[in-house]
Amino acid sequence: MKxxxxxxxxxxxxxxxxxxxxxxxxxxxxxxxxxxxxxxLFTESQVEALNDAATQVSSEYHCxxxxxxxxxxxxxxxxxVEDCAQGFYSYYDLGFGEDRDGLLLLLSLEERDYALQDYGxxxxxxxxxxxxxxxxxxxxxxFREDDWYNGVxxxxxxxxxxLSRAQQEAQNSPGGENDSQESIFGFGDGMxxxxxxIIAIAPSSAIALAVCQGFKSQMKTAxxxxxxxxYVVSGSARLRVKEDQFINRTRTVQIIEQxxxxxxxxxxxxxxxxxxxxxxxxx
Amino acid sequence: MASQIxxxxxxxxTGPLHFEGASGNLACDYCGSHFTVQEIEALYGEKIDQAxxxxxxxEPVESPVExxxxxxxxxxxxxxxxxxxxxxxxxxxxxICDETTVATSCPYCGNPTVVPAQFQGxxxxxxxxxxxxxxxxxxxxxxxxxxxKKLLPKSFRSDNHIEEVKGVYVPFWLFDGEADADMEFAxxxxxxxxxxxxxxxxxxxxxxxxxxxxxxxxxxVDASRQMPDAHMDAIETFDYADLKPFSAAYLPGYYANKYDxxxxxxxxxxxxxxxxxxxxxxxxxxxxYASCVPVSQNVRLRRGRVKYALMPVWMLATRWHGKTFxxxxxxxxxxxxxxxxxxxxxxxxxxxxxxxxxxxxIAALLFL
Ligand SMILES: [Zn+2]
Ligand SMILES: [Zn+2]
Numbered sequence: 347m348k349x350x351x352x353x354x355x356x357x358x359x360x361x362x363x364x365x366x367x368x369x370x371x372x373x374x375x376x377x378x379x380x381x382x383x384x385x386x387l388f389t390e391s392q393v394e395a396l397n398d399a400a401t402q403v404s405s406e407y408h409c410x411x412x413x414x415x416x417x418x419x420x421x422x423x424x425x426x427v428e429d430c431a432q433g434f435y436s437y438y439d440l441g442f443g444e445d446r447d448g449l450l451l452l453l454s455l456e457e458r459d460y461a462l463q464d465y466g467x468x469x470x471x472x473x474x475x476x477x478x479x480x481x482x483x484x485x486x487x488x489f490r491e492d493d494w495y496n497g498v499x500x501x502x503x504x505x506x507x508x509l510s511r512a513q514q515e516a517q518n519s520p521g522g523e524n525d526s527q528e529s530i531f532g533f534g535d536g537m538x539x540x541x542x543x544i545i546a547i548a549p550s551s552a553i554a555l556a557v558c559q560g561f562k563s564q565m566k567t568a569x570x571x572x573x574x575x576x577y578v579v580s581g582s583a584r585l586r587v588k589e590d591q592f593i594n595r596t597r598t599v600q601i602i603e604q605x606x607x608x609x610x611x612x613x614x615x616x617x618x619x620x621x622x623x624x625x626x627x628x629x
Numbered sequence: 630m631a632s633q634i635x636x637x638x639x640x641x642x643t644g645p646l647h648f649e650g651a652s653g654n655l656a657c658d659y660c661g662s663h664f665t666v667q668e669i670e671a672l673y674g675e676k677i678d679q680a681x682x683x684x685x686x687x688e689p690v691e692s693p694v695e696x697x698x699x700x701x702x703x704x705x706x707x708x709x710x711x712x713x714x715x716x717x718x719x720x721x722x723x724x725i726c727d728e729t730t731v732a733t734s735c736p737y738c739g740n741p742t743v744v745p746a747q748f749q750g751x752x753x754x755x756x757x758x759x760x761x762x763x764x765x766x767x768x769x770x771x772x773x774x775x776x777x778k779k780l781l782p783k784s785f786r787s788d789n790h791i792e793e794v795k796g797v798y799v800p801f802w803l804f805d806g807e808a809d810a811d812m813e814f815a816x817x818x819x820x821x822x823x824x825x826x827x828x829x830x831x832x833x834x835x836x837x838x839x840x841x842x843x844x845x846x847x848x849x850v851d852a853s854r855q856m857p858d859a860h861m862d863a864i865e866t867f868d869y870a871d872l873k874p875f876s877a878a879y880l881p882g883y884y885a886n887k888y889d890x891x892x893x894x895x896x897x898x899x900x901x902x903x904x905x906x907x908x909x910x911x912x913x914x915x916x917x918y919a920s921c922v923p924v925s926q927n928v929r930l931r932r933g934r935v936k937y938a939l940m941p942v943w944m945l946a947t948r949w950h951g952k953t954f955x956x957x958x959x960x961x962x963x964x965x966x967x968x969x970x971x972x973x974x975x976x977x978x979x980x981x982x983x984x985x986x987x988x989x990x991i992a993a994l995l996f997l
Contacts, residue, residue: 550987567966568859574902582844
């Protein structure tokens with residue numbers, strides 16, 4: 347209990363400071379581990395095991411995986427669970443390497459809120475919205491049943507699997523950089539002729555195929571029916587049950603990318619402490 | 630021995646009579662006299678009863694003769710048809726009929742013939758929908774059906790010739806009933822807003838349940854094995870306002886079969902159609918959501934009244950390059966359907982004519 351209060355007070359004080367000036371947030375001397383249990387849900391050995399798992403994933407894929415569990419996020423930041431998570435990330439200068447790539451899961455027990463955010467230019471490529479949704483469905487089922495340990499473990503392991511797959515895919519498609527995509531909209535500047543040919547042939551073939559299949563379907567009109575719409579007694583349809591029950595709300599925050607000044611290349615780096623994707627909801 | 634079958638002959642000249650859809654009367658092929666359905670019923674009612682009794686007294690001998698089948702269709706019963714032979718009351722020739730034959734014509738004297746034992750007692754249809762359109766209308770409809778078919782081989786129109794056109798009263802079961810569908814959905818409402826630097830997507834998740842009932846009337850299911858289900862489904866719908874209580878007087882000049890698929894077997898098809906429609910209706914009561922995915926559904930069906938009816942269908946068989954093509958036309962509404970051959974060369978020439986210009990435009994944009 348003492349540990350819990352101590353950690354809470356510490357986080358609270360620091361976050362209040364962080365909120366007042368964002369400048370202060372940069373370059374803090376304080377550090378936290380990959381798994382921070384301010385809600386006192388785990389034993390020490392559990393925290394250690396989770397930390398070990400997170401350390402392993404983080405160093406293997408060069409992306410820091412954080413989990414912070416608090417009693418009530420409003421103690422740190424009254425605005426929203428997402429702002430609170432962002433505050434933690436900035437204040438503790440979280441992230442891996444110079445680019446500060448990382449993934450942060452914040453759980454707040456009071457109202458059962460969570461936020462899931464990824465930071466850094468590399469993490470932006472590894473974690474898509476779809477990936478984060480898949481990750482969420484993997485760990486939320488444990489939290490819904492108050493199985494905190496397995497939930498955090500599922501989060502760390504799920505993140506590891508996503509990173510492994512994403513980094514493998516990136517390796518298998520060299521030149522899969524954004525440059526080739528952008529040039530499509532520039533009508534083929536710097537594209538090799540074969541790619542251009544494929545881009546010319548594929549959609550036109552698809553359109554022609556659709557039209558020809560339409561012609562072909564005119565040739566086959568003897569079809570069994572599988573509905574009886576024409577035989578409904580008019581006015582006989584009656585609704586017996588009509589229930590609409592709200593279950594939960596999820597939030598996704600995407601940073602609208604500001605137009606980058608050209609010539610700077612990929613020097614963008616850490617996006618001013620803003621997450622690339624931010625998911626939140628109830629569990 | 631009384632004959633088991635009955636001819637319909639003109640009371641004025643003994644020429645063959647046929648039911649004429651346009652006038653709704655029976656007409657004589659020879660002298661052109663017209664008679665109402667009631668007049669012919671009065672004249673032939675007694676003969677029909679006698680023929681039915683004769684049939685009861687002597688069960689017809691079944692002879693397994695190789696039967697004539699509509700070719701090239703999976704629904705046609707490939708087994709040998711069981712045939713029955715009768716002697717024509719007009720000319721005495723031997724008439725070979727399918728065991729389901731209700732009405733036919735004598736191939737020798739052309740007289741329309743009915744087999745009363747096939748529509749007596751339990752086998753009596755509740756209703757008959759008389760033919761409205763004649764043979765010429767069916768042939769015309771087939772000609773116009775070829776029009777606008779871009780993939781029809783050029784030679785099909787000229788070389789393909791009609792082998793047979795028959796007007797058939799096809800047995801149908803008409804099912805009344807009720808379906809109750811109880812469904813659960815996972816639905817979402819989405820709100821997107823931006824505050825300058827961030828775009829926020831808020832998704833509300835809902836569990837939605839809807840349950841309701843809907844009643845059906847006269848879902849038709851063809852009850853003849855000879856008739857392909859796909860053809861009989863595709864020529865729907867019939868206008869039931871013209872249904873008449875069954876009378877043999879509507880049969881002369883046409884073929885007719887009694888049912889050889891039991892009602893219970895046909896009910897499965899009616900049920901499947903009713904269930905799908907009920908699910909769709911219940912599904913459509915869910916509104917106001919960005920997405921709505923069915924999670925579970927439970928449909929219960931209750932059968933109501935079932936009627937046995939004969940429906941008018943023109944069957945046309947044509948032959949082209951050694952293959953038979955089968956078409957069906959709704960004898961009431963004129964809706965004609967049937968599968969046509971596809972010319973591969975036309976298919977690819979259309980493909981090229983569409984794909985090449987588009988590809989050219991895109992290539993021009995990319996390369997220039
Ligand atoms: Zn006559
Ligand atoms: Zn004869």
